[in-house]
Amino acid sequence: MGDITIALDAMGGDYGAKIVVPAAIAAVQQHAHVKIYLVGKQEVLAEHLSGVASEYKDRLIIHHASQTVAMDELPSSALRTKKDSSMRVAINLVKERKAQAVVSAGNTGALMATARFVLKTLPGIDRPALISELPTLVNRTRVLDLGANVDSYAEHLFQFAVMGSVLVAAEDNIDSPTVGLLNIGAEEIKGNEQVKHAAQLLTESNAVNYIGYVEGNELLKGKVDIIVCDGFIGNIALKTLEGSAKVLSRIIRETFQQTIFSRMIGLLSFSVLKRLRKRMDPAQYNGASLLGLNGIVIKSHGGANVLGFTAAINEAVVEAQKDVPNLIGERVSVLLQEGLLT
Amino acid sequence: MGDITIALDAMGGDYGAKIVVPAAIAAVQQHAHVKIYLVGKQEVLAEHLSGVASEYKDRLIIHHASQTVAMDELPSSALRTKKDSSMRVAINLVKERKAQAVVSAGNTGALMATARFVLKTLPGIDRPALISELPTLVNRTRVLDLGANVDSYAEHLFQFAVMGSVLVAAEDNIDSPTVGLLNIGAEEIKGNEQVKHAAQLLTESNAVNYIGYVEGNELLKGKVDIIVCDGFIGNIALKTLEGSAKVLSRIIRETFQQTIFSRMIGLLSFSVLKRLRKRMDPAQYNGASLLGLNGIVIKSHGGANVLGFTAAINEAVVEAQKDVPNLIGERVSVLLQEGLLT
Numbered sequence: 001m002g003d004i005t006i007a008l009d010a011m012g013g014d015y016g017a018k019i020v021v022p023a024a025i026a027a028v029q030q031h032a033h034v035k036i037y038l039v040g041k042q043e044v045l046a047e048h049l050s051g052v053a054s055e056y057k058d059r060l061i062i063h064h065a066s067q068t069v070a071m072d073e074l075p076s077s078a079l080r081t082k083k084d085s086s087m088r089v090a091i092n093l094v095k096e097r098k099a100q101a102v103v104s105a106g107n108t109g110a111l112m113a114t115a116r117f118v119l120k121t122l123p124g125i126d127r128p129a130l131i132s133e134l135p136t137l138v139n140r141t142r143v144l145d146l147g148a149n150v151d152s153y154a155e156h157l158f159q160f161a162v163m164g165s166v167l168v169a170a171e172d173n174i175d176s177p178t179v180g181l182l183n184i185g186a187e188e189i190k191g192n193e194q195v196k197h198a199a200q201l202l203t204e205s206n207a208v209n210y211i212g213y214v215e216g217n218e219l220l221k222g223k224v225d226i227i228v229c230d231g232f233i234g235n236i237a238l239k240t241l242e243g244s245a246k247v248l249s250r251i252i253r254e255t256f257q258q259t260i261f262s263r264m265i266g267l268l269s270f271s272v273l274k275r276l277r278k279r280m281d282p283a284q285y286n287g288a289s290l291l292g293l294n295g296i297v298i299k300s301h302g303g304a305n306v307l308g309f310t311a312a313i314n315e316a317v318v319e320a321q322k323d324v325p326n327l328i329g330e331r332v333s334v335l336l337q338e339g340l341l342t
Numbered sequence: 343m344g345d346i347t348i349a350l351d352a353m354g355g356d357y358g359a360k361i362v363v364p365a366a367i368a369a370v371q372q373h374a375h376v377k378i379y380l381v382g383k384q385e386v387l388a389e390h391l392s393g394v395a396s397e398y399k400d401r402l403i404i405h406h407a408s409q410t411v412a413m414d415e416l417p418s419s420a421l422r423t424k425k426d427s428s429m430r431v432a433i434n435l436v437k438e439r440k441a442q443a444v445v446s447a448g449n450t451g452a453l454m455a456t457a458r459f460v461l462k463t464l465p466g467i468d469r470p471a472l473i474s475e476l477p478t479l480v481n482r483t484r485v486l487d488l489g490a491n492v493d494s495y496a497e498h499l500f501q502f503a504v505m506g507s508v509l510v511a512a513e514d515n516i517d518s519p520t521v522g523l524l525n526i527g528a529e530e531i532k533g534n535e536q537v538k539h540a541a542q543l544l545t546e547s548n549a550v551n552y553i554g555y556v557e558g559n560e561l562l563k564g565k566v567d568i569i570v571c572d573g574f575i576g577n578i579a580l581k582t583l584e585g586s587a588k589v590l591s592r593i594i595r596e597t598f599q600q601t602i603f604s605r606m607i608g609l610l611s612f613s614v615l616k617r618l619r620k621r622m623d624p625a626q627y628n629g630a631s632l633l634g635l636n637g638i639v640i641k642s643h644g645g646a647n648v649l650g651f652t653a654a655i656n657e658a659v660v661e662a663q664k665d666v667p668n669l670i671g672e673r674v675s676v677l678l679q680e681g682l683l684t
Contacts, residue, residue: 216581239558
């Protein structure tokens, strides 16, 4: 396993360097073969790095970038006016092959637009897709697309299925990961036109191990390795999950505070509730990958804490070790030759 | 407030008469002015009613229907071959004005297809939409469409917004309930074509109190009275919520069982956890309404228990008291005159 270099948008996200630098330090401590470019304002980053032991500092390289992309900035504006932003320069490092992957907690729209513009999609891939893991109880389930595209055609869903399969096969060492299409269960009208057509494409080819439709209530059951859907649907489903987890945590807290007796029980349950919170902690699932580009692009949640951003860096490390973009490129090139992609 | 008559598909759902008859008894006990037609097999229903006190029995009328619609039957087959099914005959009672509303826990696709075929949509309404309440912590939030339609046009979403507004205004006595469109937050590409166009239609007219976009994580926040979306999206979101509530309940249970200490805490927490379960109980939110038809059609969850089916009957009673189809008809007729509907 050779050395791996990851470029971090060190100014991105709700907290910028305050979160990114400690996460970078944690990552180089965890991975002896990983080197990190911290891209952003030299003086800010130098200050955050000041106390770090030199054995780690050698693998934490500050790469100056004078601008930052605001969280609410329009992607087109970022693309046009922020050519020296921490985000853009970090992506450039991947394009220049100085880093294998970029991780950013910054503006999602700007990251997707800039990454696509700078790195370009792989031949045979029309649109990159955002993939991430869901907090299932058993097994791992990834969902794509989580919001990189809307109004996807069946052909795009087919490409998402192929890309997701390659990623999961490589990361989890599964020969032929299962793929399901997210759909609704109303009998005859099962699915909209796009999903029905995608099901047909997946059934007719042997490009992936397609097992059929999956409904919304099955997202967390861990019955399928990869769930494919349009980005609009995937984003709504993911955000719905996030929202319901928050509301349920609040209900649990409130219920334990209702009476003096339940408050006492709550105090006694402290360790149990803490374990519960830990198990439901979204930080451990942080790090969505934008698949289909000439390079690895990982999107961290904007509000991620150090643990969360470290998880996103770890995702980048794993994908770099497996060289996922190259694997997708190879798979797609076979499918292009077979006429299954155009 | 005059007398209200509700027709129940007494053979529908996973449990049929075993659940429907006790729920009907509970409903006539709760509402002195409500009369119920129990539609289904005479002998089965008579047996289930045998022990009931005569003061209630007078308002529980068996209406024989020889057939039943299977839960997995194709809607087209039910429509064609089950003209004497409990579902169809119950819907017929609404068409014949012998009942104001029908409640069924049966096959969703068959119910929607049959209700639409028998009752027809109101003038100005192209497609009926399924609306239900979400388990928010504060206020009430309804979502439509939950799966009656897929591939909706912006004009349909506009109609859904109007129908939802009329229902909520009547049921909750709100002058001008707020309406949001379910959307994703990726800046520039915010929304798919359908949602962007619907936003334009809603903004340009004063037909409803439109307040803008709502994201998936805001579904349970209770910030808006009505959330409008395509049925594919709404169904995925609703099922995702159901699925996550189930998984989280399981995580809570498992966490309390992990160690001997936490098991003891679990025993002590019994009353608290019971309160928690009650608060999360989907039964209390059971009963989705198929809006836009010449008559009230309530869909109960197929697996609903007695409490859940009673909640669905109560929804039918409230809509009948307010005469919701008539209110929608009046509102739509004004919008047709104003040229806001065609």
